[in-house]
Amino acid sequence: MALLDENRLFPTDPAVRGLARDLYDGVRNLPIISPHGHTDPRWFAENAAFSDPASLFVTPDHYVFRMLHSQGIDLDSLGVARVDGGPTEQDPRKIWRLFAENYFLFRGTPSRIWIDHALQEVFGVTERLSAASADAIYDHVAACLTQDAFRPRALFERFNIETISTTESALDNLKWHGMIRDSGWGGKVITAYRPDAVVDPEFEGFAANVALLGEMTDEDTTTWDGYLAAHRNRRAVFKAFGATSSDHGHATARTENLSTGDATRLFDKALQGACSAEEADAFRGHMLTEMARMSLEDGLVLQIHPGSCRNHSADIFQRFGRDKGYDIPTRTDYVRALKPMLDAVGGERDLTIIVFSLDETSYGRELAPLAGVYPALKLGPPWWFHDSYEGMWRFREMTTETAGFYNTVGFNDDTRAFCSIPARHDVARRVDCGFLATLVATGRLDMDEASDVAHDLAYGLARRAYRL
Incomplete structure (x- = not known):
């Protein structure tokens, strides 16, 4: 689908x-x-090569992390770098899972269309991002990113x-x-x-x-x-x-x-x-x-x-x-x-x-x-x-x-x-x-x-x- x-x-x-x-x-x-x-x-x-799906879709995109932050999710937990160099989440899979669990927040927004377009047209993903699909989509995108074509x-x-x-x-x-x-x-x-x-x-x-x-x-x-x-x-x-x-x-x-x-x-x-x-x-x-x-x-x-x-x-x-x-x-x-x-x-x-x-x-x-x-x-x-x-x-x-x-x-x-x-x-x-x-x-x-x-x-x- x-x-x-x-x-x-x-x-x-x-x-x-x-x-x-x-x-x-x-x-x-x-x-x-x-x-x-x-x-x-x-x-x-x-x-x-882009290192991982989270650094490609989440941490550089203020459209994404501002919406998550509006629901009380700390920027630290999304891997956004601090001015003082202090600790933030470094595990891209954890960042991706947090993003996927809250993907419903983007319903009706431009970000939803942009991300779905990128997942389908760039990476060939046809399953909606969610907590249930997070790991499978992460693994698929991560595997793509190891290829020269990406x-x-x-x-x-x-x-x-x-x-x-x-x-x-x-x-x-x-x-x-x-x-x-x-x-x-x-x-x-x-x-x-x-x-x-x-x-x-x-x-x-x-x-x-x-x-x-x-x-x-x-x-x-x-x-x-x-x-x-x-x-x-x-x-x-x-x-x-x-x-x-x-x-x-x-x-x-x-x-x-x-x-x-x-x-x-x-x-x-x-x-x-x-x-x-x-x-x-x-x-x-x-x-x-x-x-x-x-x-x-x-x-x-x-x-x-x-x-x-x-x-x-x-x-x-x-x-x-x-x-x-x-x-x-x-x-x-x-x-x-x-x-x-x-x-x-x-x-x-x-x-x-x-x-x-x-x-x-x-x-x-x-x-x-x-x-x-x-x-x-x-x-x-x-x-x-x-x-x-x-x-x-x-x-x-x-x-x-x-x-x-x-x-x-x-x-x-x-x-x-x-x-x-x-x-x-x-x-x-x-x-x-x-x-x-x-x-x-x-x-x-x-x-x-x-x-x-x-x-x-x-x-x-x-x-x-x-x-x-």
Whole structure:
């Protein structure tokens, strides 16, 4: 018995379902463009076998362990590493059994579809994961992982990934990307420039991070001009390793366009650790505009991931660090927040600014109208909590009439869980084909046009937006 319904996520009306199926059959096997994500470049550099099912499905995936944690399961028992290096569960079979015993918690969630897809399509599992099936499925997946066909590079090719972008800090030495480049392997794994640690005065160790940025670039980052030059230097290095984008995870969408004198004064205060919360936010906002100007110079696409109250639990952050599922959506005012940057560069046709949102209420009211008029602005796909059937459908409903399809950038999976990549793209393709079928059935789109749009949403828009 298959884990997956072949017609999953398609509309239930038989006629519309048939249209959706026809559209989907035309795009289901297109190559995957994964232009923004968090897979580990070390996997592709070393091409070592994944060690066990738990380290593949559970410990790297905050979608998984946040749900388990919400039911009182300690992260220690799931093998999530502690900041202090303290003891956590090291037996992968125990971690897997705990996961399997609680798999029912994922009923109705996107994670359930992604995991079932990976188990069936990647590993050939047809039995539902549960306490009763845990050991048998563990043994089967573990046996697969010993085979060369399940090493990272082989899976990359099997998943039909054309390009994948990882995301590295501005301070990363890009060692693994160097190994990939020098290996002779043909898989296209590129990086993206993530400067949060050196543009956010509230980031832990900000002043030390800026000093290290200076050391890495041989620039005097105690001065404003030297600091900006250091960013240009690092961006050039990232471009040499294939980067076509930068990525910015700010608490708000605030942008500023300060005078050089005001920016310098804020920068000096930031280095001294003397910024108020308001001043830190203003500095981050100004740096988005500076990064946009740099993008006009070097061509990197500017991605903004705002509106997330990151690391909401102080206890989890202190014990386990960043990115442990506690990034919570907040209300975001894009109209006022983006105006300073858009006043400065929003009319530039050679600039691409991709804005993501965790505040769905802003899609129709703010983001679609903004993207529907500013040449530089594009809408990123639903991410984090909205990377789901309902989230994607709502996105299309709330943005298409105002921004159209061509002011969006297709889909990206934004994942740390490697085997979920084809699953996530499959979900997006099914949802988009269902939405397009509805437009055809209601006389708003011809079938040949819907076929063209389906291809663009699955492949073409991401490839063009990210200059791949």
